[in-house]
Amino acid sequence: MKPEHYQDFREFLERACGIVLGENKQYLVASRLAPVMLEHGFHDLGELVAQLDRFGGGNLRAQVIEAMTTNETQFFRDNYPYAILKEYVFPELQKRRVYNARVWSAGCSSGQEAYSISMSLQEYNEQGGRLDGEVLGTDISPQIVEQASLGRYNSSAITRGLTDERRVRFFRELDPQTWEVRPEIKRRASFRTHNLLESFAVLGRFDVYLCRTC
Numbered sequence: 001m002k003p004e005h006y007q008d009f010r011e012f013l014e015r016a017c018g019i020v021l022g023e024n025k026q027y028l029v030a031s032r033l034a035p036v037m038l039e040h041g042f043h044d045l046g047e048l049v050a051q052l053d054r055f056g057g058g059n060l061r062a063q064v065i066e067a068m069t070t071n072e073t074q075f076f077r078d079n080y081p082y083a084i085l086k087e088y089v090f091p092e093l094q095k096r097r098v099y100n101a102r103v104w105s106a107g108c109s110s111g112q113e114a115y116s117i118s119m120s121l122q123e124y125n126e127q128g129g130r131l132d133g134e135v136l137g138t139d140i141s142p143q144i145v146e147q148a149s150l151g152r153y154n155s156s157a158i159t160r161g162l163t164d165e166r167r168v169r170f171f172r173e174l175d176p177q178t179w180e181v182r183p184e185i186k187r188r189a190s191f192r193t194h195n196l197l198e199s200f201a202v203l204g205r206f207d208v209y210l211c212r213t214c
């Protein structure tokens, strides 16, 4: 990989979605882009970068961004953001008479974060709180947004981050491989494609947002 092609690619990626690649991530770029290079018949990164800059390269741009983003997530990832929501943020919103909180899960991946927020709200209310809300999940990847909207998870995703109690309460088993978020959790969540480098104005105002893109 020629250094100037790698440099051009780094600049493209930062401009397109804000991802800043380190100086020595050539191996990552090569492995993530291998299927795209093969599909389009590019011989080196220089050919791909040249095509990205051409008019009509939109589909290729989307494919490249898709390949370079990391969708790693899990339910209640790191736990503490959800504990803080229940202990401090939800009570504060209730105190301020916000009865329908708008929460933004920015960079939501396949929806686990947005649904975990909705589950936290459900638990808050079951413990005596009085606060309803809606959670908007957004992500740059249309494919992952579609997945999030479905609210269906395989048996591996369902074991990550969830206690047995939460799994049984908030999901129903469709078949041994597939679990679906229950309607009372799903009703609060909606999803749409959005690049964080673009204006947020179209999304409306929010009372709370979580933005954890790595």
Ligand SMILES: C[S@@+](CC[C@H](N)C(=O)[O-])C[C@H]1O[C@@H](n2cnc3c(N)ncnc32)[C@H](O)[C@@H]1O
Pocket: 016, 017, 018, 069, 070, 071, 072, 073, 074, 077, 106, 107, 108, 109, 110, 112, 113, 138, 139, 140, 141, 144, 194, 195, 196, 197, 211, 212, 213, 214
């Ligand atoms: C590591 S995942 C984290 C998911 C979730 N926030 C969590 O904490 O579990 C990061 C997500 O951010 C998204 N992302 C990265 N850059 C983005 C951008 N510029 N605009 C919107 N989403 C972006 C990726 O597509 C990916 O799904």
